[in-house]
Amino acid sequence: MFCLLKKNTRVFLALAILFLCSCAGGQQTTQSTGTTDSSLSSATLESVKNAVPLTQRFNNVVFAEVQATDEIRQTYPEALRQFETAMISHLRGKNVFAEVDQDPGKVLKGKTLRVEPSIQDMRIAGTSARIWGGPFAGSSYMNVTVKLVDVLTGQTLRTKTITSANNAEAASWTFGASDRSLPTDMGQIVGEYIYTVVPANK
Numbered sequence: 223m224f225c226l227l228k229k230n231t232r233v234f235l236a237l238a239i240l241f242l243c244s245c246a247g248g249q250q251t252t253q254s255t256g257t258t259d260s261s262l263s264s265a266t267l268e269s270v271k272n273a274v275p276l277t278q279r280f281n282n283v284v285f286a287e288v289q290a291t292d293e294i295r296q297t298y299p300e301a302l303r304q305f306e307t308a309m310i311s312h313l314r315g316k317n318v319f320a321e322v323d324q325d326p327g328k329v330l331k332g333k334t335l336r337v338e339p340s341i342q343d344m345r346i347a348g349t350s351a352r353i354w355g356g357p358f359a360g361s362s363y364m365n366v367t368v369k370l371v372d373v374l375t376g377q378t379l380r381t382k383t384i385t386s387a388n389n390a391e392a393a394s395w396t397f398g399a400s401d402r403s404l405p406t407d408m409g410q411i412v413g414e415y416i417y418t419v420v421p422a423n424k
Contacts, residue, residue, distance in 0.1 A: 264363075264387045270415040276379055278372070279423040281332025282321035283416065285310055289340035301346060301405040305364070308409025309339070309416075318422040335379075335420055338369040339412065342383070346404060363387035364408045368415065380419065386411055 288306050295302065314322040321330050344364040363386065370380045386408045 265384045265411050265415075266386075267411055267414050270384070270411055271418050273382075273415055273419045275419050275421055276370070278379065279333065279421045280335040281319065281423045282330045282334040283313060283319050283420060284321070284323060284325040284330070284334060284336050284373070286325050286336055286338040289338070291341075294341055294344060298344065298346060298405075301344070302341070304405040305341075305366075305409040305412075306339075308406040309413045310409075312410045312413030313416055316417050318417070318424070332423060334373040336371045336373050337416060338371060340367050340369075341365065342367055346402075362404050364404060366408060366412055368412060370416075370420065382415070382419075384408075384412060384415060 285306070288302055290302060310322060310324070313319070320332060321334075325336060342365040346362045365383060365385045367381065367383045369378055370382075371378050386404065
């Protein structure tokens, strides 16, 4: 009886591990920048406020389409949409620029800065993987490179890579809530960074 129970336990554990791997495997993309986990420096709304502002002032900020690999686009289409929406909405909510929107492709009144965001690498742990595997499902993270370009001159004024990652153990206690909110959180962080470094022409 004991042997049978022990054997069944081993079978259950093996099936659980296979299930976890199948859930997590489809949720990870790793590019040349390498993986990121919660042990690395992670940006927050507060930390990006320490960034050094540009010397030029701008009336408008327009956003180019978020660039990402085909793999990221296919795996995380909704996350990309949430990130882009949160980024623009956060900056627009500051009410300091005449125009804040996606690049309209036309000349706006005053000086305009174009933001060119690209996602180098990201991973969002699936809900099933988080519930079954807890912290073993790993951290969710996003690496976003932001290029700031003066529309009038075409000059790149700054390029900054911002990384944000959640804590796998904390995410387990909330059943993956911080995994699901990461794209929106990251959009707000990037929006705050732009607000900090781009002085408005008032």
